[in-house]
Every structure is written in structure tokens, then in C-alpha cells.
Amino acid sequence: MNSLGQIKALLELHSLQNFSEQPSNSSTPASSSFASLLQEFVQSQNTISFNGQTENALNALGQVFQNNQAYIQHYLTDKVSTPNIQETSSPTVMKTGASIEKIIERAAETYQLPSKLIKSIIRHESNFNSRAVSGAGASGLMQLMPATARGLGVTDIMDPEQNVMAGTKYLRSMLDKYQGNIKLALAAYNAGPGNVDKYGGIPPFKETQNYVRKVTDTYLS
Numbered sequence: 001m002n003s004l005g006q007i008k009a010l011l012e013l014h015s016l017q018n019f020s021e022q023p024s025n026s027s028t029p030a031s032s033s034f035a036s037l038l039q040e041f042v043q044s045q046n047t048i049s050f051n052g053q054t055e056n057a058l059n060a061l062g063q064v065f066q067n068n069q070a071y072i073q074h075y076l077t078d079k080v081s082t083p084n085i086q087e088t089s090s091p092t093v094m095k096t097g098a099s100i101e102k103i104i105e106r107a108a109e110t111y112q113l114p115s116k117l118i119k120s121i122i123r124h125e126s127n128f129n130s131r132a133v134s135g136a137g138a139s140g141l142m143q144l145m146p147a148t149a150r151g152l153g154v155t156d157i158m159d160p161e162q163n164v165m166a167g168t169k170y171l172r173s174m175l176d177k178y179q180g181n182i183k184l185a186l187a188a189y190n191a192g193p194g195n196v197d198k199y200g201g202i203p204p205f206k207e208t209q210n211y212v213r214k215v216t217d218t219y220l221s
Helices: 003-021 030-044 054-081 097-111 115-125 146-151 160-177 182-191 193-199 206-220
Strands: none
Touching (some): 115 182, 115 206, 146 160
């Protein structure tokens, strides 16, 4: 490696090491590390011939330093200014699949329903997204309407446990109302029991009919 290459390599390696180890509140100027390094290197080169290119090499050193300084500044800024990001979301925002699975199992046991039926509803309601909100305002894993959620005692509609427990309780009540008829209970879950009673069965709404079919197919698959 030629002298200029050595200087460049030493500058980069030493400066990167210095900056990465130097506390962010240090009062030591960054330039002092470069100065010490340069002085040490130049002293070691006092007896070495530059083949008549000493002046050109030293002039070029300014450009090397400038380029290196820009790189180091970018490195230092990135290192110092980037915060140590930690998960700040509340438990309502993030739930692991395992946690949701446990919630579903508890809800199924509490309200004596097949866990697969609850999962089938969640899949087609929110695709297991606890923060899902529909255009109509239905929210959470089981897409509860705010008024329905309040009536079921929910205080945080986005909390997976409250949402699933309330949604399962509501489904249980619909199954009881329609003597265990899953299709009518699903229709009531989607369109409301008033519409099921009004039409004497699954309402003639394309959305509701598709919903009942899809959830039932998933449950029975």
C-alpha cells in the first residue's frame, strides 16, 4: 500500500474506532484524534522516501481528510442520533398469536363454544388484526360496534381480551336466541338480530349471505 493509502486507511480505522468508543458527551474534539494519528504517521515516515511525490501526497491528504470527515460525521450522527428504540405500544396494540390463542380458548371455555367457531369469525372479521376498524366503526378482533361493546361492558374495544370475550358472549346469546342455529346466529352477528327476525331467516343482504357462507365453510373445513 502506498503512503497515501496508508494514511487514508489509518484515518478511517482509527477515527471510526475512536468515535464508536467515545461517549456522546465527551469534550474531546474529534480533530485531536486525527491530529495525533497524522503526527504519529508523519514521524514514522520521516526517513522514508516518497519518490518525489511528498508534496502531491500531502496536498491530496486534505481531500482524503475531507472525504473521511464527511463519512465519519455521517457515521457519528447515525450512531448518536438514532434512539434505542423499544416497543412503546401498549398491550392493547400488540398481542402475539400465542396470546390471542389463549384468549380464544378462555372465551370458548367460558361461553361453551367451539374455539374453531370463534377463530372462524375472527378470521373473516379482522384477519386477527386487533387494531382493525371498519368503515362503519366496528373495531378489534371480532369487529364489535361501539354501542354493542358498551352494552357488553367493554371499556377498551381495542383490547384483544375484552374484545374477544365480549364478541364470544354476544355470539353465545345469538346461538341461544336461535336455538343453536349457527347460520342464523352468524347472520345476527353480522346484520343484527332485528334483521334476522324481520326476514324470518338470513336477511337478503349480499354481504350477510356471503359472510354466513364464508364463516360456516371455514368452521366446517
